[in-house]
Amino acid sequence: MIKYIVAIIIILQLNSFALAHLxxxxxxxxxxxxxxxxxxxxxxxxxVSSNCGNTTTGAPVKSYSPESTIQVFFQQNYNHWxxxxxxxxxxxxxxxxxxxxxxxxxxxxDDFNAWDMVTQTNYSVSVTLPTQxxxxxxxxxxxxxxxxxxxxxxxxxxxxxxxxx
Ligand SMILES: *[C@@H]1O[C@H](CO)[C@@H](O)[C@H](O)[C@H]1NC(C)=O
Ligand SMILES: *[C@@H]1O[C@H](CO)[C@@H](O)[C@H](O)[C@H]1NC(C)=O
Numbered sequence: 637m638i639k640y641i642v643a644i645i646i647i648l649q650l651n652s653f654a655l656a657h658l659x660x661x662x663x664x665x666x667x668x669x670x671x672x673x674x675x676x677x678x679x680x681x682x683x684v685s686s687n688c689g690n691t692t693t694g695a696p697v698k699s700y701s702p703e704s705t706i707q708v709f710f711q712q713n714y715n716h717w718x719x720x721x722x723x724x725x726x727x728x729x730x731x732x733x734x735x736x737x738x739x740x741x742x743x744x745x746d747d748f749n750a751w752d753m754v755t756q757t758n759y760s761v762s763v764t765l766p767t768q769x770x771x772x773x774x775x776x777x778x779x780x781x782x783x784x785x786x787x788x789x790x791x792x793x794x795x796x797x798x799x800x801x
Contacts, residue, residue: 657682658777658778658793661709663708676753681793684788684791688774693734696773701801702800703767708727708762711756712755712756717748717749723782725744728777730774731770742761747779765799766799773799776792776794
């Protein structure tokens, strides 16, 4: 019985440890139901399944011109720097749904040692959209932490956007 209780406590601790890590502010992510002010570990920022954290495609929330340069604004909501194999963040676009081929639009943004895991770091990354238009495309931001100590080391957020004249 005691063993059983200990096991449950360990599982609960793992769950509370493995909290939120990436939030996409602009263009707004799907289901942006975070708290205000946003805290490290907010559930809306914890999406771990590729490519869009098991969210559902919605109507486009923003429309941009082809070839325009836009600012993508997001937050590393929890820092999972892993010294043996540092990770990265990037911004990509799919013309073909959540699980289509992604075109990486941003440079690779190297993860960094924030010293404190709960550090919240905002990024505003400039990316240039392709020429091809779309009524609904998926803009994805991901944080691949490579952290072998994490049960879920990769984090995703998607936004539905349009690219049209
Ligand atoms: C994805 O979401 C659906 C509907 O909410 C749920 O039934 C399913 O278990 C989820 N899958 C994963 C991998 O979380
Ligand atoms: C990061 O962005 C969020 C959302 O706009 C904002 O509330 C927060 O104050 C920003 N943090 C810093 C350090 O600028």
